[in-house]
Every structure is written in C-alpha cells, then in structure tokens.
Amino acid sequence: MEKIYTIPVNEAYESECECPLCRLRAKAEDDYLEYYLGPSLMEPDTRKITNKTGFCPDHMGKLNRKEAARLGLGLMLHTHLKDYYEDLSGDIKAAAPGKASLLKGRTSDYKAKLNSIADRIDKRTAQCPICERIDYTMDRYMEVIVYLFAHDKDFHTKFENKKAHCLPHTAMLLRMAASKMSQNDASDFVLMLASNNEAAFEKLIKDVEWFTLKFDYRNNDKPWGNSKNAIQRAMRFLSSDRSDFDEKGRKNN
Numbered sequence: 325m326e327k328i329y330t331i332p333v334n335e336a337y338e339s340e341c342e343c344p345l346c347r348l349r350a351k352a353e354d355d356y357l358e359y360y361l362g363p364s365l366m367e368p369d370t371r372k373i374t375n376k377t378g379f380c381p382d383h384m385g386k387l388n389r390k391e392a393a394r395l396g397l398g399l400m401l402h403t404h405l406k407d408y409y410e411d412l413s414g415d416i417k418a419a420a421p422g423k424a425s426l427l428k429g430r431t432s433d434y435k436a437k438l439n440s441i442a443d444r445i446d447k448r449t450a451q452c453p454i455c456e457r458i459d460y461t462m463d464r465y466m467e468v469i470v471y472l473f474a475h476d477k478d479f480h481t482k483f484e485n486k487k488a489h490c491l492p493h494t495a496m497l498l499r500m501a502a503s504k505m506s507q508n509d510a511s512d513f514v515l516m517l518a519s520n521n522e523a524a525f526e527k528l529i530k531d532v533e534w535f536t537l538k539f540d541y542r543n544n545d546k547p548w549g550n551s552k553n554a555i556q557r558a559m560r561f562l563s564s565d566r567s568d569f570d571e572k573g574r575k576n577n
C-alpha cells in the first residue's frame with residue numbers, strides 16, 4: 325500500500341470529523357486547487373489540458389476565492405480563453421444558416437450543425453481536471469480503506485469506532501467492498517458500516533425533530549441540546565455538502 329494514501333486515511337479516521345471521506349475529499353480538493361494555481365502553470369503538459377478543459381462551475385468559483393493566486397488564475401484563463409476562441413468562434417459563425425428566401429425556400433439542414441457545435445461546447449465545459457483528480461484520489465483512498473480493514477487490526481478498530489459516513493460516501497464504500505473484498509471481509513465491513521450509519525441516522529432524526537419543535541412557543545425556554553446545527557449536519561450527511569466547511573475541512577459554524 326502506498327504511504328501517500330495510507331497516511332491521510334489513518335489520520336482522517338483518527339480525527340474527530342463526522343465523515344472521514346468528506347475530510348479526505350476536502351483536503352485533496354484544496355491540494356489540487358493550490359496545484360492548478362501554482363506549480364501546474366510551469367508544466368506545459370498540464371497547461372495543454374487546462375487550456376482545453378477549463379473547470380466545472382464549482383471549481384471555477386473555488387479557484388476564484390483563493391486570494392493569493394490571482395495572477396496564476398489570470399495566466400491560466402488567458403491561454404484558456406484564446407484556445408476556446410480559436411477552436412470555436414469561427415465555427416459558430418460558420419454554422420449560422422442563410423436567410424430563407426423565395427428562391428431557395430426553407431431548409432432544416434442547419435439544425436444538425438447548430439446542435440453539433442452546442443455538443444462540442446458542452447463537451448469542453450463538462451470536463452474538469454480537478455474533479456477528475458479528486459475522483460482518482462478518492463478511488464485510491466477507498467481501496468486503501470477496504471484493504472486496511474481486512475489486513476490492519478488498528479485500522480479495523482478505528483473504522484469500528486468511527487461515527488458514520490455520509491450517504492454518498494457510504495455508497496462509494498459499498499461499491500468498493502463489492503469489487504475488492506472477500507465475502508467474509510465484506511460481511512464484517514458492511515455490518516459495521518450499517519450499524520454506525522444507523523446510529524447516525526437515529527441521532528439526526530432526533531436532533532432535526534427537536535430543531536422543528538423549538539419553533540413551538542411552549543419550547544422557547546428549553547435548551548437547544550444538539551439541535552442548533554442539526555440542519556447543517558443533516559444536509560452534510562445526506563449530500564456530503566461541505567459548503568459550510570473551510571478548505572481544510574474544518575467546521576465554519
């Protein structure tokens with residue numbers, strides 16, 4: 325097992341965070357944001373890729389929020405814009421149909437051309453090297469988790485003591501268990517995953533209910549308990565939404 329993956333996995337499972345995979349993802353994302361705004365600018369091969377693909381809306385926004393790297397972002401966008409311009413703008417113009425006239429009548433030939441240019445734009449804008457690298461890294465982390473679970477007693481205990489995994493990451497772990505684990509290991513792994521998740525579900529259901537009951541004036545003076553941030557926790561659990569976390573995966577609230 326490569327240490328560059330086992331060390332962060334162990335650290336995430338030792339930490340107090342709610343979903344260790346959300347924490348690993350946040351860290352990987354931050355590393356790649358830094359990379360694309362800094363070192364990658366000096367690498368012609370990476371520049372060729374970012375000139376072609378650009379970034380998804382989420383990562384465009386996150387690159388923009390990194391104050392320290394405005395020049396890097398500017399340099400990257402400059403060559404990216406030029407690449408788009410050279411690749412597409414002439415073809416968009418050329419796809420414009422001629423006006424219908426009495427002599428030539430109407431035609432629908434141009435429709436396929438417009439759709440094909442639209443497809444080309446969509447294909448380019450759908451690609452995001454940061455998303456691709458995160459997906460790759462998360463797959464390696466998942467492999468490490470199922471491997472360590474079966475072969476490393478300490479990690480087995482850490483996994484057992486972990487509170488829960490959010491639902492999207494639970495789905496990823498189940499897929500990894502199906503593809504990489506023996507039946508016996510999968511039996512232990514899935515039962516443990518399920519019982520930790522059950523406990524998390526029950527707690528969230530209780531906390532969110534109390535959140536709603538606090539709106540009843542009769543409960544005005546009763547304590548919030550764990551319910552004050554129950555809505556955020558429930559959303560994170562359901563969607564792994566981390567928008568109220570900072571880039572290091574620390575809670576903002």
Ligand SMILES: [Zn+2]
Nearest residue numbers: 343346490493
């Ligand atoms: Zn998660």
Ligand SMILES: [Zn+2]
Nearest residue numbers: 380383452455
């Ligand atoms: Zn992305």
